Amino acid sequence: MARRGLAQIGDVQGRRVLVRVDLNVPIDEHGAVGDDTRIRAALPTIQQLRAGGARVILMSHLGRPKGERNPKFSLAPVAGRLSELLGAPVAFADDCVGTTAAAAVAELADGDVLLLENLRYHAAEEANDAAFAAQLAELADLYVNDAFGAAHRAHASTEGVALLLPAHAGLLMDREVSVLTSLLEAPEHPFVAIVGGVKVADKIAVLEKLVEVADTVLIGGAMAFTFVVAEGGEVGASLHEDAEGQAIALRAKAKAAETGCELLLPSDVIAADSFSADASTQITPADEVPAGWMGLDVGPETVALYAERIRSARTVLWNGPMGAFEMAPFAEGTRAVAQAVAECAGTTVVGGGDSVAAITQFGYADRVTHVSTGGGASLELLEGRVLPGVAAIPEVQ
Numbered sequence: 069m070a071r072r073g074l075a076q077i078g079d080v081q082g083r084r085v086l087v088r089v090d091l092n093v094p095i096d097e098h099g100a101v102g103d104d105t106r107i108r109a110a111l112p113t114i115q116q117l118r119a120g121g122a123r124v125i126l127m128s129h130l131g132r133p134k135g136e137r138n139p140k141f142s143l144a145p146v147a148g149r150l151s152e153l154l155g156a157p158v159a160f161a162d163d164c165v166g167t168t169a170a171a172a173v174a175e176l177a178d179g180d181v182l183l184l185e186n187l188r189y190h191a192a193e194e195a196n197d198a199a200f201a202a203q204l205a206e207l208a209d210l211y212v213n214d215a216f217g218a219a220h221r222a223h224a225s226t227e228g229v230a231l232l233l234p235a236h237a238g239l240l241m242d243r244e245v246s247v248l249t250s251l252l253e254a255p256e257h258p259f260v261a262i263v264g265g266v267k268v269a270d271k272i273a274v275l276e277k278l279v280e281v282a283d284t285v286l287i288g289g290a291m292a293f294t295f296v297v298a299e300g301g302e303v304g305a306s307l308h309e310d311a312e313g314q315a316i317a318l319r320a321k322a323k324a325a326e327t328g329c330e331l332l333l334p335s336d337v338i339a340a341d342s343f344s345a346d347a348s349t350q351i352t353p354a355d356e357v358p359a360g361w362m363g364l365d366v367g368p369e370t371v372a373l374y375a376e377r378i379r380s381a382r383t384v385l386w387n388g389p390m391g392a393f394e395m396a397p398f399a400e401g402t403r404a405v406a407q408a409v410a411e412c413a414g415t416t417v418v419g420g421g422d423s424v425a426a427i428t429q430f431g432y433a434d435r436v437t438h439v440s441t442g443g444g445a446s447l448e449l450l451e452g453r454v455l456p457g458v459a460a461i462p463e464v465q
Contacts, residue, residue: 071245071461073237074116077210081121082178086208087113087238088225088457090215090441091128091146091183101149105428106217109441111153113214113238114181118156123176125208126150126183127164127225128215135191147183158183165190165203173207193224201228214238216245217442219457220449230460237461240441245458247417247438248449252281256382256414262374262405264289264388265422268309268317271388273451275320278385279329286374287333288366288390288401292354295321295333301355304339305362332374336367338391338398345395365391366401375408382414387447389422393429402426410435419446 089110094102101107110126117124133141144160151158157180161172164184172182187193192200201224205211211233213219218226219241229235237245251259261282263271268291278285287295290307297303298314309317324331334354339361340347351367352358366374378384386409390401403426409416410432418427419440427433440446449455 070464071237071242071458072235072464073242074113074212074239076464077212077236079120080117080210083122083210084125084173084176084208085117085122085210085212086125086127086204086229086233087117087212088215088218088229089113089126089128089238090217091126091143091150092130092217093146095130095145099145101145104149104153105424106441107146107150107153109240110214113212113240114154116239117212118179118181121178123173123178124181125173125176126181127187127204128183129188129193129218129225130186131188133186133188135188135194137189141186141188143183143186150181150183154181156181161185163189165200165207169207187223187225194221196222196224196228198228200224201232204229205232208233211235212238213457213461214240215457216241216440216445218445219442219455220445220453222456226457227460230457235461237458241458243438244440244442244446245449248419248440248446251383251385251417252277252450252452255281258283258381259383259385260284260286260377260381262286262288262378262384262386262388262409264291264390264402265420266290266307267313268294268320269313271447272316272320274387274447276323277451279320279324279327279331282329282385284330284332284377284381285324286377287331288374288405289388291388292334292366293363296355299355302357303355303363304357304359306339306357307362332377334366334370335373336369337363338365338367338401340364340398343392345397347397349397363391364395365393365398371401371404375404378405378408379412381412384409384412384414384416385450386416386418386423386427387420389426393426403430406430406432419443
C-alpha cells in the first residue's frame with residue numbers, strides 16, 4: 069500500500085513543514101558545491117510546499133563529522149546553491165535544534181525557506197535519540213521525508229521525527245519507492261539487470277533477488293573475476309574475492325539456474341599490466357588473463373552481447389560500472405552500457421553512485437526513465453528489505 073504523500077498533506081498555508089532532504093553533496097576546497105544533483109532532486113517538493121504557502125524548514129546531513137561541529141561539513145555553501153536554483157532566498161540557521169534554530173524558524177513568513185545546519189553535528193542524530201527527535205519536532209507542525217538516500221537509516225531525522233509529527237513522503241521519496249518497487253513486483257519482460265562494481269559480497273542479496281525476477285543478469289566490473297576464479301578460470305592480477313566471496317558467487321549462479329535466469333559473465337576483457345591510464349593493454353578471454361596482468365574493463369565481444377540484450381529489453385536496471393571507467397582506456401565498456409540503456413525503448417532505471425556518475429559523465433542521464441538518488445537505500449529496497457524512513461510514514465487509508 070502507498071505511503072501518505074504530498075497529495076494527502078492538505079492545506080499548508082502558514083504551516084511550518086519540516087522536510088528531511090538529502091543534501092549530502094561534495095564541497096570542493098573553495099567551499100563550493102561540486103555536484104548539485106541531489107539539491108536539484110529536492111527542488112520539486114520544496115517548490116510545491118512553497119507554492120502552497122508553507123514555511124519550509126529543511127534539514128540534512130553532510131559527510132561524517134562524527135557528532136562534532138566541523139566547518140568542513142557545514143551546509144552553509146549548500147544554502148547558497150539552493151537559493152540560486154530556487155531563485156529565492158534561503159535562510160540558514162547555525163544549528164538544527166535549540167534557540168538558534170527556533171529563532172530562525174520564528175522569522176519565517178509564508179513561502180520562505182530555511183536550511184538548518186548539519187544534523188550530524190549532533191551524535192544524537194545517528195543514535196535516533198528520542199529527546200533530539202523531539203527537539204526537531206518542536207520546530208514544525210508537519211513532517212515530510214524526501215531523503216530517499218537516507219531512508220535505510222533509522223536516525224532521529226528519518227524515523228524519530230516521523231513518529232512525533234503528521235508524516236508524509238515527499239515527491240522524490242514517493243517516486244523512488246514506486247519505481248524501484250515496481251521492478252520487483254510488476255516489471256515488463258524481458259527484464260535485464262546489469263550488476264557491476266567490485267565485490268559480489270556487497271551485492272549478493274540484491275543479486276539473489278534479481279535472479280528471481282529478471283530474465284537476464286549481466287555481470288561486469290571486478291566482481292566478474294570472483295565468478296571466473298570460482299569456476300576455475302585464470303584472472304592474473306585482477307581484483308577478486310577470496311574463498312568466501314567465490315562461494316557466494318557460485319551460490320548466485322546456482323540460484324539463477326534454479327529460477328531460469330540467464331546469468332552472463334564477460335567472455336573477454338581489456339587487460340592491463342598496471343592500474344594506470346598509460347598502462348600497456350591487450351584483449352584477453354576473461355578466464356585467461358596472463359599472470360601479472362589485470363582486467364580493467366569488459367572487452368568488445370562482451371560489449372556487443374551486453375548491448376544487444378539491453379537494447380531488446382522492456383525493463384532495465386543498472387547498478388555498477390563495467391570497469392575502471394574513470395580512466396579513458398577502460399571506459400568503453402561502461403560507456404557502451406550507458407548508451408545501450410539510453411537507447412532502450414523500455415523502462416530504464418539507473419541506481420548506485422558509480423552508475424549514476426557514469427551515465428551523467430557520458431551524457432545519457434536525461435535519456436533514462438529514472439536515475440535513483442539512493443545508493444545503499446536503493447539496494448536495500450531491491451533486496452526486499454523494509455526501509456525505516458519509509459516504514460515510519462503512515463500508509464494511505
